[in-house]
Amino acid sequence: MTNFGFTLVQLRYFAAAAELGSMTAASQELMVSQSAVSTAVAQLEKELGVQLLLRRHARGLTLTAAGEEFYRELRNYLVHTAELAEVARTAGRALVGDLTIGCFSTLAPFELPRLLAACEEEHPGIRVSVVEDEHAVLKQALRNGRCELALMYGYDLEDDIDHVRVGVAAPYALVAKGHRLARRKRIKLRDLADEPMVLLDLPHSGRYFEGIVESAGFAPQIRHRTTGFETVRALVAHGQGWSLLNQHPASDMTYDGSEVVALEITDSVDPLEVVLASMKGIRRTGRAQAFIRSSIRTARERAGR
Structure with a gap:
């Protein structure tokens, strides 16, 4: 069995330097001297027999391939050393x-x-x-x-x-209170094919909603794109188009006092x-x-x- 002589302090100092990319930043985070961090990392590398960090004066610290693998495993280890200490402190509590x-x-x-x-x-x-x-x-x-x-x-x-x-979270269609379909409880997306759409355009979410429309057999006519959930609702309430959402607020009223109506879609769509x-x-x-x-x-x- 190989016995290594590195310490938990050395591991913690190395982890801070690797995460922050700087001996100086690590020393400030740990509230110790920069030389203490640098010495701990050097001793750890010597004990392991492998270089973990590349020191570049203009660009700070960079992990070597071995350093990246070591750091990835080390993060989990450090989490559980803290948990182990906590278990001892809180045993029975x-x-x-x-x-x-x-x-x-x-x-x-x-x-x-x-x-x-x-x-x-x-x-x-x-x-x-x-x-x-x-x-x-x-x-x-x-x-x-x-x-x-x-x-x-x-x-x-x-x-x-x-x-x-x-x-x-199952998707549903959203229309204004005065929309021609607002009195229905359920619709097919095809019923909205000729109308403009307001898209909640967050990364992945926007593509998800567009894909639902395309699976119904038509391309959405996107009139407005926004990353704001409530902005979507307000635009729909003011007749700027219909939308697809999958989270249900408790109220149909928008921030400005207008109203929207949520309609179940009968198209075959898997919920998120x-x-x-x-x-x-x-x-x-x-x-x-x-x-x-x-x-x-x-x-x-x-x-x-």
Whole structure:
């Protein structure tokens, strides 16, 4: 068996330097001297017998191929050294500590408050912080360890990302209150083929909605594109076109006091899964597992109401 003599401090200093790309930035983050970080990294490299970082004065630090692989494994290890210490401190007591989760921006107002409240009720010692952003940014945040979980839609998830379902979001058509179809409860998308469309044009979401229209046999006549969920609703309410959405506000009234009508579509369209995603192959912390269990229970209770 090979015995390595590196320390946990050296690993932490290396991780900070690798993440921040600078010995100076790492020393400021860790509140130690720059020489302490530099010496720790040099000693770690000597002990391992491999160069982990390339030092370039003008461009800071760059991970070598070996450094990238080592850092990827190290992030998971450091998370669980902190959890191990926490287990010792809190043995026999409730879960405590910090948990950072990501959340897709349009999902946040509909799903996030309910899940946070449920987790807080069951595990008041878990302090959850949230990173809101779009799909691609959240996947990167999972990969670089910025967040441990991400609440998002279950599309375009690569093989390195695992997920569990906590809900579904079926698409529906949105029209103004005075629209010719507003009195119906259900329609075929073909009924809207000759009218302009207002598109919620977020990355991936826009293409998803366009694909639904195209699967109905016609190309959407897009009059307006916007990244704002409520902007879509307001434009539709003022007769600027119809739209497709998949989250239902409790009220049909828009911010400016106008009204919209949601119509079920009879076209065969698969709903989007709402998932909690995490990195595959990385053992989740107890806090993350607790949040997932709480979210699944909340989703089941809501579906059964």
